[in-house]
Amino acid sequence: xxxxxxxxxxxxxxxxxxxxxxxxxxxxxxxxxxxxxxxxxxxxxxxxxxxxxxxxxxxxxxxxxxxxxxxxxxxxxxxxxxxxxxxxxxxxxxxxxxxxxxxxxxxxxxxxxxxxxxxxxxxxxxxxxxxxxxxxxxxxxxxxxxxxxxxxxxxxxxxxxxxxxxxxxxxxxxxxxxxxxxxxxxxxxxxxxxxxxxxxxxxxxxxxxxxxxxxxxxxxxxxxxxxxxxxxxxxxxxxxxxxxxxxxxxxxxxxxxxxxxxxxxxxxxxxxxxxxxxxxxxxxxxxxxxxxxxxxxxxxxxxxxxxxxxxxxxxxxxxxxxxxxxxxxxxxxxxxxxxxxxxxxxx
Amino acid sequence: xxxxxxxxxxxxxxxxxxxxxxxxxxxxxxxxxxxxxxxxxxxxxxxxxxxxxxxxxxxxxxxxxxxxxxxxxxxxxxxxxxxxxxxxxxxxxxxxxxxxxxxxxxxxxxxxxxxxxxxxxxxxxxxxxxxxxxxxxxxxxxxxxxxxxxxxxxxxxxxxxxxxxxxxxxxxxxxxxxxxxxxxxxxxxxxxxxxxxxxxxxxxxxxxxxxxxxxxxxxxxxxxxxxxxxxxxxxxxxxxxxxxxxxxxxxxxxxxxxxxxxxxxxxxxxxxxxxxxxxxxxxxxxxx
Numbered sequence: 212x213x214x215x216x217x218x219x220x221x222x223x224x225x226x227x228x229x230x231x232x233x234x235x236x237x238x239x240x241x242x243x244x245x246x247x248x249x250x251x252x253x254x255x256x257x258x259x260x261x262x263x264x265x266x267x268x269x270x271x272x273x274x275x276x277x278x279x280x281x282x283x284x285x286x287x288x289x290x291x292x293x294x295x296x297x298x299x300x301x302x303x304x305x306x307x308x309x310x311x312x313x314x315x316x317x318x319x320x321x322x323x324x325x326x327x328x329x330x331x332x333x334x335x336x337x338x339x340x341x342x343x344x345x346x347x348x349x350x351x352x353x354x355x356x357x358x359x360x361x362x363x364x365x366x367x368x369x370x371x372x373x374x375x376x377x378x379x380x381x382x383x384x385x386x387x388x389x390x391x392x393x394x395x396x397x398x399x400x401x402x403x404x405x406x407x408x409x410x411x412x413x414x415x416x417x418x419x420x421x422x423x424x425x426x427x428x429x430x431x432x433x434x435x436x437x438x439x440x441x442x443x444x445x446x447x448x449x450x451x452x453x454x455x456x457x458x459x460x461x462x463x464x465x466x467x468x469x470x471x472x473x474x475x476x477x478x479x480x481x482x483x484x485x486x487x488x489x490x491x492x493x494x495x496x497x498x499x500x501x502x503x504x505x506x507x508x509x510x511x512x513x514x515x516x517x518x519x520x521x522x523x524x525x526x527x528x529x530x531x532x533x534x535x536x537x538x539x540x541x542x543x544x545x546x547x548x549x550x551x552x553x554x555x556x557x558x
Numbered sequence: 559x560x561x562x563x564x565x566x567x568x569x570x571x572x573x574x575x576x577x578x579x580x581x582x583x584x585x586x587x588x589x590x591x592x593x594x595x596x597x598x599x600x601x602x603x604x605x606x607x608x609x610x611x612x613x614x615x616x617x618x619x620x621x622x623x624x625x626x627x628x629x630x631x632x633x634x635x636x637x638x639x640x641x642x643x644x645x646x647x648x649x650x651x652x653x654x655x656x657x658x659x660x661x662x663x664x665x666x667x668x669x670x671x672x673x674x675x676x677x678x679x680x681x682x683x684x685x686x687x688x689x690x691x692x693x694x695x696x697x698x699x700x701x702x703x704x705x706x707x708x709x710x711x712x713x714x715x716x717x718x719x720x721x722x723x724x725x726x727x728x729x730x731x732x733x734x735x736x737x738x739x740x741x742x743x744x745x746x747x748x749x750x751x752x753x754x755x756x757x758x759x760x761x762x763x764x765x766x767x768x769x770x771x772x773x774x775x776x777x778x779x780x781x782x783x784x785x786x787x788x789x790x791x792x793x794x795x796x797x798x799x800x801x802x803x804x805x806x807x808x809x810x811x812x813x814x815x816x817x818x819x820x821x822x823x824x825x826x827x828x829x830x831x832x833x834x835x836x837x838x839x840x841x842x843x844x845x846x
Contacts (some may be wrong), residue, residue: 231839293734294741295704295711295713296710296711296748299705320734321735323697323713324714326698326701327696327698327699327701327702328702328707330663331698331701331702331705331706332705334663335663335796336661336797337662337697337698337797338797339696340695340696342597358705362805364693365692365693365695367581367804367805368802369802370802371803372798372800373798373799373800374794374798375798377712378793415743418739418740418742419740419741420739421738421739422738423586423737446575459617468739484695485695490662493832497651497811507805514835516832522813523581526808529810530813532812532813532828533812534813534816535814536824536826541816541825544821544822545825546830548822548826548829552829554607
């Protein structure tokens with residue numbers, strides 16, 4: 212038999228969400244972790260992508276270059292725009308046919324909408340927002356199981372969840388929790404076209420229109436630099452200063468939950484357990500105390516520069532460099548020095 | 559209330575709610591890594607409160623009623639009362655020892671069977687959930703219930719634009735990753751709600767008074783619905799907790815006191831370190 216490690220290749224309008232590539236990287240690693248078991252048996256192991264949409268053949272090829280050995284494609288007009296029912300019916304039918312061992316889905320709005328429905332229909336377990344995934348030995352289990360680790364209770368606790376007796380073992384993972392795997396332009400793989408009995412009549416929903424919301428919808432997950440503000444800003448006006456610094460650094464503005472709840476800045480800027488997970492090269496935390504709920508969303512940043520008046524603020528526990536002081540003195544000084552640096556470099 | 563085809567059409571909405579520990583106030587025993595439950599206040603899950611507000615808003619527009627259901631320990635009564643205070647009419651608490659330890663699959667089973675029973679007594683138009691509960695943050699129960707009932711699912715709903723009880727459809731605006739989407743689904747539809755779906759109203763005095771003494775119906779594992787024991791609680795849960803721990807501690811970095819060394823010098827040291835780490839060169843647009 213083949214032990215299949217599946218990744219849902221999320222796409223919208225012909226664009227794959229990068230979380231799918233991140234998950235293909237994870238699936239390859241998970242598959243390699245059972246290689247020792249596979250070697251002892253007649254089993255095989257395969258990393259496979261599941262692609263749903265309309266006219267998505269080029270994306271299947273891209274998935275192969277990111278590590279899928281095989282892509283099952285559901286390609287039909289009924290799948291042009293995401294709708295819960297056609298998509299979940301499609302995935303359920305493929306999973307019933309091929310019996311994957313592990314099924315990973317990005318914890319995006321689309322992925323969360325889909326994963327809960329699919330897991331319920333397959334009567335299996337689903338662990339949301341995993342931060343670590345591993346195939347590991349578990350007592351009384353004949354084979355390694357997916358150890359799915361995630362924060363719970365607002366990030367105060369880290370729990371490892373098992374799905375012992377049901378398949379597939381399903382998990383969702385937020386964008387940017389894992390790194391993008393290297394693209395192999397010469398990778399070869401197979402594309403398998405599948406069909407399922409889903410029609411426009413049974414789709415259960417009609418998308419009437421899309422409302423572009425570009426102004427409000429910042430994509431902080433994939434920014435290289437984030438300058439984030441917290442309660443210590445003292446008010447919404449402080450974000451103007453952060454924006455100036457963010458622009459000087461070529462980055463975007465983030466925020467703690469307190470600022471979003473207070474209405475200082477829209478939700479799309481929120482970093483943390485109930486906001487976005489980010490892993491920029493540089494994360495500047497200004498006036499953010501660093502509650503656990505915030506930390507779980509940004510602790511994977513390469514460099515964390517924290518500015519806070521309170522030297523006991525928990526953000527200093529994870530900061531690469533911490534500055535204890537008044538952010539309204541520190542940030543203007545930072546702006547001056549960065550501008551001077553840039554000028555010096557351009558000479 | 560409207561008279562159509564010889565009968566009155568009334569709106570009936572159901573809201574699935576959860577009582578949760580206030581995660582902002584949780585403390586962990588640093589020795590054992592266990593949750594200190596004692597003294598942690600419980601609250602009505604904030605997203606659920608907005609879902610109740612939305613259901614009540616449409617009830618007030620169209621006439622009808624709002625039923626609230628929750629699976630949880632007896633103390634959940636206080637959260638159900640809070641929903642009554644917000645304008646819900648009927649509360650059902652599904653509570654028994656057999657339900658405890660349920661993961662999202664077992665929870666969605668109990669809620670779906672309960673919705674089915676209520677739908678048979680008194681047909682439903684919409685079922686609401688919060689987009690997620692703040693303790694588990696899984697966002698799985700709403701989609702799970704909808705899948706079990708085969709009701710269309712609209713997640714991350716921010717606005718109900720149109721609700722037509724005669725022609726049996728609802729038009730909802732929902733958030734997606736890149737934009738908002740307007741979606742039309744037949745009734746009954748299941749919605750999971752963002753906070754934008756409705757403002758929490760100030761309680762009307764009669765609702766407030768009614769809520770103070772309100773006792774929800776308590777449903778058990780046997781009555782009025784005879785649940786399948788194999789699908790309840792721990793037994794009905796495919797996932798189990800393998801281990802629990804506290805988040806990894808990072809090695810703390812360097813902390814500089816600006817009032818000791820001066821702001822300019824502190825900032826310079828910090829920026830030098832950013833540069834030395836290599837992340838800054840790409841930020842400044844320099845090619846290496």
